[in-house]
Amino acid sequence: xxxxxxxxxxxxxxxxxxxxxxRVSTKVTKVHPLYRKRYTQQRFFMVHDPLETAKVGELxxxxxxxxxxxxxxxxxxxx
Numbered sequence: 001x002x003x004x005x006x007x008x009x010x011x012x013x014x015x016x017x018x019x020x021x022x023r024v025s026t027k028v029t030k031v032h033p034l035y036r037k038r039y040t041q042q043r044f045f046m047v048h049d050p051l052e053t054a055k056v057g058e059l060x061x062x063x064x065x066x067x068x069x070x071x072x073x074x075x076x077x078x079x
Contacts, residue, residue, distance in 0.1 A: 007064040008077060011045065013054045021072065022049045024062055046071040 011024040024045045031038055048068050054060055054076060063077040 008061060009045070009063075009074075010059060010061050013056050013058045013060060014044070016054070016056060017046070020048055020050055020052065022047050022054050022076075024060065024074075045074050047074040047076055048072050049076045051076075 009026055011026040013022050014025045015023040017023055024047050026043050026045070028041045028043075029038055030041060045062060046069075047062050048065070061077040062074045064073060065075045067073050068075075
């Protein structure tokens with residue numbers, strides 16, 4: 001089988017949910033195709049943080065991984 005390339009995203013820590021889990025938000029600015037108005041889309045990711053080093057408001061890099069729980073499919077790659 002072929003291996004999938006690991007996806008990497010940068011985002012801001014919004015909340016420290018529980019032990020080993022943080023919530024990260026990413027914002028993307030897009031332009032509406034018809035009205036040419038700019039708008040911001042925000043997504044939230046539940047991220048596994050085994051070392052518990054992330055702090056709220058910090059900009060971190062997260063990488064995709066195997067499913068750790070129902071909602072956690074990401075792990076902290078770098079701070």
